[in-house]
Structures are given as structure tokens and as C-alpha cells.
Amino acid sequence: MTLMLTGWMLYSLWIVLGLMALDFLVGLFRSLRVGDFSPALIVGYLQDIVYYVFPLLLLASISTLDTTGWIVLTGYYIGALGVALKYVLGLKGKL
Template sequence: MTFTLSAWVTYTMWAIFALMIIDFVIAFSKGFWKGSFDTTFLPYLKDILFYVLPLNFLLSMVSIDPTTYTLVVLYFIGGASVVYKYIRDIIGRFKAPE
């Protein structure tokens, strides 16, 4: 485990995909134990398109950024917000329905 900037970029993407998988497994297992097949896992394709693809686009634009850190900072802010979103979604799945 290293602490270079490129390593932290990789760790951020790993965290996003790991939390996405955990959220999917929780949603799928709850639907499985309920006895109904619900298509609640289909929004994950949309999440990849709306959250992961723009982060990869920001990384591909770093080479033309004159400061080279502006887009990297935006990447980490976006990555932290996606991680926060999935943590909130995971916690929300364990709350009792009202």
C-alpha cells in the first residue's frame, strides 16, 4: 500500500466500487429473503454512468489542465461525495420501513 497520488486515485475508485457492490448485495439479499424479485439493482447501471464515468472523464482531462491539481482535487471531491452517498444508502437500507 503506497501513498502516492496515483495510488489514492485507485483507492478512491476501489472504495466506490466496493460500496456499490455492498449496497447491491444488501438490496439483492433483502429482495431474495422477501421472496420477490425486484429490479432495484438496475439503477446501479445508471450510477456507473452518472458517477463513475464523469470521474474517469476528469482523470482523462488532467493532462491538459495547466495546474494539474485542479481536476485531481475535483476528482477527490466527487469521489468522496459518491462514497458518502453509498454509505448513506447502505445505512438507509437497514432502517425499518415506516
């Protein structure tokens, strides 16, 4: 199996990773400003990469096996939208 990230799939993955990075930086800034830095902050984002980004990459890699060409892609885009909304709402709560 090969990883097939094309077009909007690549853009949606960049949006998810960008929002994760922005949320991490805001959380890091807040924890350093308050003086309550914990390694759990970093471990939490590594865990989020495994729970949210890895399944998206897995869907991208099995999209070549989909004979219809749209079922797996729909799942990928719904998943990416869900993760992006999670981080947008998380950022809204932090700011």
C-alpha cells in the same frame, strides 16, 4: 487522451466501486429475502455506474490537460467523496 489513475485516485475509485457492490449485494439480499426481486435493481446500479463512475473516469482522463495539476484532481476527489458518502448513507438506511 489516456486514463491516468495513479495513487489515491485508484484507491478512491476502488472505494466507490466497493461501496456500490456492497450496496448492491445488501439490496439483492433484502429483495430475495422478501421475495420482491425486480430487474430494476440491476438496471439502477448500471445507471449509477454511468452517472457516478463514468464522470470520475472522465475527470481522471482529462487530468493530464490540467496545467495547474490540482484543479481537476480536487474535483475528482470531491466527486469520489460525494459518491462514497451517498452509498455509505444508503447502506446505513438499509441496515
